[in-house]
Amino acid sequence: METRKNMNKELYKELWNVSNAELLNLTIAExxxxxxxLEDVKPSKILNALNIQVPKDKDxxxxxxxxxxxxxxxxxxxILSDRAGIDIQIYDMLDFFQGANSFLPKIxxxxxxxxxxxxxxxxxxxxxxLSISPSSVMCLFALFYSGNDLLSWDRLGxxxxxxxxxxxxxxxxxxxxxxxxxxx
Numbered sequence: 001m002e003t004r005k006n007m008n009k010e011l012y013k014e015l016w017n018v019s020n021a022e023l024l025n026l027t028i029a030e031x032x033x034x035x036x037x038l039e040d041v042k043p044s045k046i047l048n049a050l051n052i053q054v055p056k057d058k059d060x061x062x063x064x065x066x067x068x069x070x071x072x073x074x075x076x077x078x079i080l081s082d083r084a085g086i087d088i089q090i091y092d093m094l095d096f097f098q099g100a101n102s103f104l105p106k107i108x109x110x111x112x113x114x115x116x117x118x119x120x121x122x123x124x125x126x127x128x129x130l131s132i133s134p135s136s137v138m139c140l141f142a143l144f145y146s147g148n149d150l151l152s153w154d155r156l157g158x159x160x161x162x163x164x165x166x167x168x169x170x171x172x173x174x175x176x177x178x179x180x181x182x183x184x
Contacts, residue, residue: 013086017078017144021151024143025158026072028123029116031141035090037061045117046090049097050122053108068113078139080144088142102128107162119156128153 018027036046041140043064044054058064066072104122109115134151138144145151154160 003073009100013082014022015086015142015144017080017146018076019078019146020076021145021147021149021156023072024138024145024156025116026066026070026121027077027143028072028120028141029066029070030072031088031143032090032093032119033061033066035088039090041090043115046094047119049094049100050119050126051104051106052115052118052122053106056110063112064115066113066116066177068115069111070116086142093140093163097126102155103129117158117161120156121162124153124158 016027016031018024032046035041036043042054042059043061044056044059045055047064054064100122104125107118107122109118124136126132127134134153134156135145138151149155
């Protein structure tokens, strides 16, 4: 039990080196999901911050576990031994996202395990709005990209992975309704 607790503590101090840009979205999901489960933070707490809708009756990592439909080979991650000063926290991530839902579009998916793609698409939109580079935001997740390609939002293209299926609208305020009395 004590060994597991120490391993869990190590998660917050690990710097993960990723050499393939295609793995970054699931690597981010792995980091976020592990930390959230360890700290008993529900999916809605994280996803609502980026304006991703979470059904109230499914607000559990049992439903949102990305590994249900997606696979990340953890052997592709290189955990760096030089990790002095690294101590990431889930609430630092939430602080970073503060205010994002005021301008990000509200999105959802019927397949809840697809949340990493929605999360990364919203993350890209948010960072582009604030002129934050991908390499800078990777620090938030204690990730280091070491691939050969230049890391850019255009290269990642996470926001282009989403396909709009419908538009749901609501009225900002109640319109005036007038009776039409036409006398003949």
